[in-house]
Amino acid sequence: MEIYNDRKIQFEQELNELKKKYNLLSTIRLVCGILIIISGYYFLKTYDSLYLTTFFVLIVVFVFLMKKHDKINNQRKLKEALIAINTDEIAYLSANKLPFENGIEFNDFSHPYCYDLDIFSNHSLFQNLNRTNTFIGKITLVSRLMKSLSNDEILKNQEGVKELSHKIDWRQNFSAIAKVGKDSKLVYQKIINWSTSKSEEFTLNDTILSFVTPIAITISFVAYLVTSNDVFLKAIGYLFAINLGIIGRFYKRIKFEINHTTEIDAIVKQYGLLIQSIENEAFESEKLNNLKQKLASKNQNASAELKKLSELFSKMDTINNLVVSLVFNGLFLFHAHTLKSLLNWKKENAASLKDWLGVIGEYEMLNSLANFSYNNSDFAFPEINANYEISFSDLSHPLLNSKTRIGNDVSFQPQSFMILTGSNMSGKSTFLRSLGINMVLTGIGAPVCASKANVHPLPILVSMRLSDSLSDSESYFFAEIKRLKLIMDNLEGNRAFVLLDEILRGTNSDDKRNGTIEVVKKMISKSAIGAIATHDIEVCLTTNEFPNQLTNKCFEVEIVNDDLHFDYKLRDGICKNKSATFLMKKIGVI
Numbered sequence: 001m002e003i004y005n006d007r008k009i010q011f012e013q014e015l016n017e018l019k020k021k022y023n024l025l026s027t028i029r030l031v032c033g034i035l036i037i038i039s040g041y042y043f044l045k046t047y048d049s050l051y052l053t054t055f056f057v058l059i060v061v062f063v064f065l066m067k068k069h070d071k072i073n074n075q076r077k078l079k080e081a082l083i084a085i086n087t088d089e090i091a092y093l094s095a096n097k098l099p100f101e102n103g104i105e106f107n108d109f110s111h112p113y114c115y116d117l118d119i120f121s122n123h124s125l126f127q128n129l130n131r132t133n134t135f136i137g138k139i140t141l142v143s144r145l146m147k148s149l150s151n152d153e154i155l156k157n158q159e160g161v162k163e164l165s166h167k168i169d170w171r172q173n174f175s176a177i178a179k180v181g182k183d184s185k186l187v188y189q190k191i192i193n194w195s196t197s198k199s200e201e202f203t204l205n206d207t208i209l210s211f212v213t214p215i216a217i218t219i220s221f222v223a224y225l226v227t228s229n230d231v232f233l234k235a236i237g238y239l240f241a242i243n244l245g246i247i248g249r250f251y252k253r254i255k256f257e258i259n260h261t262t263e264i265d266a267i268v269k270q271y272g273l274l275i276q277s278i279e280n281e282a283f284e285s286e287k288l289n290n291l292k293q294k295l296a297s298k299n300q301n302a303s304a305e306l307k308k309l310s311e312l313f314s315k316m317d318t319i320n321n322l323v324v325s326l327v328f329n330g331l332f333l334f335h336a337h338t339l340k341s342l343l344n345w346k347k348e349n350a351a352s353l354k355d356w357l358g359v360i361g362e363y364e365m366l367n368s369l370a371n372f373s374y375n376n377s378d379f380a381f382p383e384i385n386a387n388y389e390i391s392f393s394d395l396s397h398p399l400l401n402s403k404t405r406i407g408n409d410v411s412f413q414p415q416s417f418m419i420l421t422g423s424n425m426s427g428k429s430t431f432l433r434s435l436g437i438n439m440v441l442t443g444i445g446a447p448v449c450a451s452k453a454n455v456h457p458l459p460i461l462v463s464m465r466l467s468d469s470l471s472d473s474e475s476y477f478f479a480e481i482k483r484l485k486l487i488m489d490n491l492e493g494n495r496a497f498v499l500l501d502e503i504l505r506g507t508n509s510d511d512k513r514n515g516t517i518e519v520v521k522k523m524i525s526k527s528a529i530g531a532i533a534t535h536d537i538e539v540c541l542t543t544n545e546f547p548n549q550l551t552n553k554c555f556e557v558e559i560v561n562d563d564l565h566f567d568y569k570l571r572d573g574i575c576k577n578k579s580a581t582f583l584m585k586k587i588g589v590i
Contacts, residue, residue, distance in 0.1 A: 001093045003168070008086040015079040022072050029065045032058055074180075081176035093375065095401065102127040106142045112490065116462040116499075117436045119145050125437055128399055129446075131371045133178035134274075135188040136357050137364025144365055148443025148457050151384050157366065157445020158381050160287035164370035167281075171367050174277050178364065181270030188357070191268065194261045195350040200253055202340045210336040213243050217331060240330040247329040250336045251319075257342055258316045265313035272306030274360050279303055287366070291359050302356045305349050312342045369446045376402075382442045382453035388495060389413050390439075390529060391454050397434040398441070398449035407450070408570040410435070415551035417523055418531035419540050421575035422555030427568040428533040429464065431555070432499045435531065436462055439497055458529065459494065461487045464501040477507060484519065491526040498523060498530035509536075517542055524549045540574045 036058045043051035088099045103126040109115050118124045126145060132138045149157065164171055217239045224232035279301050283289050295302040315338045318324045328334035373379065376398070394407035408431065412418070422428045438448040443457045463483045480503060490496060503519060504512040513536050520532060520542050531553075534540070543550040554575035558565045 001090055004086045004089045004093070007168075007172070008083055008090065011079050011082045011086065015076060015083065018072055018076045018079060022069070022076060025065060025069045025072060029062065029069060032062045032065060036062060077180045078173075078176050081179040082172055084179065085172055085175055089371075089375070098123065098127050100127050100130045101132075101138065103130065103138070103142060106146075108146075111146060112486070113436060113440070113460045113462040113499075114146060116464040117433055117440065117460075119440065123399065125399065125440065129368050129372050131175060131368040132364040133175060134181065134183040134271075134360055134364055135185045136183075136361035137178065137368075140358075140361035140365040141368055144444045145440060148440075148459065149445065151386060151457060154384055154443065154445045154457060156285070156287040156290075157369070159285040160366050161369045161373055161445055161447075162381065163283065163285045163288060164366055165373040167370075168374065170277070170281055171370060174274065174363065174367060177270060177273050177277060178360075181267050181274075183267055183270070187264055187267045190261055190264055191357070192354060194257070195346065195353045199257065199343055199346060202343050206250075206336075207340065209246060210333050210340065213239050213246065214332045217243075243330050243333055244326070247325075247333060247336060250339060254316065254319055254335055254339050257339065258313070258319065261313060261316075263317065265310045265317065268306055268313060269310035271357060271360060272303045272310060274363075275306060275356060276301075276303035278359065278363060288363075291362050294355055294359050302352070305345070306356070309342075309345055309349075312338060312345060316342060369444065373447045376447065376449070378402075378451070379447035380450050380452050381447050382450075382455040384442075385454060385456050388416070388456045388458075388529065389454055390456060390458075390497070392435075392438065392448070392450040393452040395434055395438060395448075395450045395453075397430055398437060400430075405449075406568040408568075410553075410570060412529050415547075415549055416527070416529045417520070417550050418553050419520065419543060419550060420531050420533040420553050420555075421535065421537070421540060422533075423557045423575065423577065425564075426555035426557050426566055426575075428555055429501055430568075431570065432464060432501055432531060432533060435497075436460060436499050459490065459496040460499075461490055461496050461530075462499045463487060463503060464499060476505070480504065488522065488526070491523075491528055495527050495529065498528045498532075500530070500532040502533055502535065512536070513538055520550070521546075537574060 036055060039051045039055040039058060042048065043055055091097050091099055102122050102124055103120040104122070104124075105120075106126075107115060107120045114120060120126045120142075126142065129145075130138070130141060132141055148154075217236055220232045220235045220239065223229070224236070275295055278292055279295060283292060316335065318328075319335050325335070329336070379398070389412070391409075391411035391413070393409050395410055396405040396407045406427075410418075420428055420431070434449070438450065438453070439455070439457070439460050441448045442453070442455045443460070463480065484503065487496075487498060491498075500519070504515045507515070516532070516534060516536065516539050520539065523530070523532070524546055532539075540552050543552050552572070552574050554571050554573055555566070555568065556571060556575060557577050558567075
């Protein structure tokens with residue numbers, strides 16, 4: 001946390017300096033503007049060339065000050081974003097709050113593990129990982145959490161995450177640029193919809209028409225300056241009117257191109273800055289360099305192309321400004337030329353635009369994982385195997401408090417399936433979720449909450465809880481049966497990692513016991529790897545029939561000084577102690 005405190009203090013100091021410069025420039029610009037008005041007034045009054053010269057010099061200075069002012073304003077916004085980023089990390093690590101999006105809109109009750117393992121929603125894995133600030137970054141992280149990568153891609157992700165975790169300056173600057181942009185799903189879809197929409201081509205006749213009258217106006221103006229003949233002024237007036245008629249011919253096409261794209265030039269500019277940040281950084285890992293290579297454009301870098309697109313959108317938006325539209329189109333057919341440039345850009349780059357934005361999403365996703373790795377330097381990157389071997393040393397749940405969580409060693413070889421027993425509150429469900437969450441982290445190339453791990457990444461299938469909307473036992477039972485059917489179907493011809501917690505709760509004890517035993521046997525027949533938690537000791541006896549495939553593990557509870565004591569340590573064998581009767585007596589239920 002100290003590094004974040006130091007960086008916050010540093011950025012606050014830099015922000016104060018920028019504010020001083022910003023305020024000073026604002027004052028100078030105001031004075032300059034007043035002097036422009038005064039010099040213009042005295043020139044019109046006296047026609048003294050000194051005032052005219054002063055007028056134009058001050059305009060040049062004013063334009064320079066505006067650009068400088070905008071540059072400092074952008075730097076100020078960046079520093080404010082950097083302060084916010086470090087403030088959020090301090091709050092997160094001090095366990096004060098989770099100031100990040102929780103992704104609850106992506107919760108899918110039918111997904112094989114998302115709901116059961118709390119991948120999305122408040123205090124979820126997504127909320128703890130998420131450091132994305134663009135829509136494409138968010139959905140990239142979401143999609144990554146919902147499906148494991150191949151072994152090769154996992155290893156590439158691991159190398160990329162390891163490299164980025166050490167680049168805190170670059171990572172935070174990248175995040176700050178994205179944060180300043182204030183991207184959204186609506187803006188992203190506007191850009192993608194525009195890039196995929198079909199546009200009417202700018203023909204040769206259109207090109208000729210867009211140049212003829214502006215050239216004629218220029219010639220007429222020069223001729224008037226040379227001859228002072230009013231005929232040329234009248235010609236300019238006629239040509240001005242003709243140009244407005246011509247722009248009317250293009251107006252429908254211009255409105256079509258800027259329809260749904262108004263006011264997105266700023267976001268496109270931020271996309272360009274994000275890509276420029278990637279282009280300018282030297283990377284070593286194969287993953288990061290492969291992504292970087294996707295940004296190569298036919299003519300120049302993708303960042304330069306996006307900067308050009310941002311400028312074109314900004315110019316096109318001025319069609320809605322009546323004064324600008326009349327003057328610039330009447331003289332130069334400004335928006336016709338801008339339309340041509342925009343259509344040329346679209347023809348050359350639209351097919352690549354989604355891929356470029358996809359690279360931003362991948363970097364934001366990897367940035368989130370790198371931040372997770374940086375904040376948890378004691379977490380291990382798993383070794384990856386293809387031998388169906390899964391083992392963890394000192395495994396725990398990554399979202400539990402690091403000072404109080406208890407780690408356990410667990411291995412799924414030689415026996416591949418575990419029957420887990422223990423009293424209520426002893427840690428069975430937390431242990432199952434620890435297994436599931438760390439398998440998910442393994443499958444995306446992130447570090448796991450363990451001191452060491454060797455994992456064959458497999459599809460993850462979980463039945464631990466059902467939707468809270470299932471209020472009656474019949475619907476609950478039927479939903480559970482459907483989930484078990486889904487798991488069995490997914491195991492057809494494919495080995496998977498399966499976690500089951502107290503299945504068949506909606507039926508009587510004998511039926512539940514027999515059904516659970518049959519499910520365990522089916523798991524073995526389908527070579528599933530994983531664990532099932534149960535309170536039924538007779539289910540544990542199934543290990544006698546299948547000693548090479550099944551193993552019994554348990555969490556025990558002790559009564560110390562007339563109080564329950566849980567140590568949350570995984571042990572061999574079947575749970576012997578019970579806590580329900582003791583606890584009910586202690587609180588006066590019985």
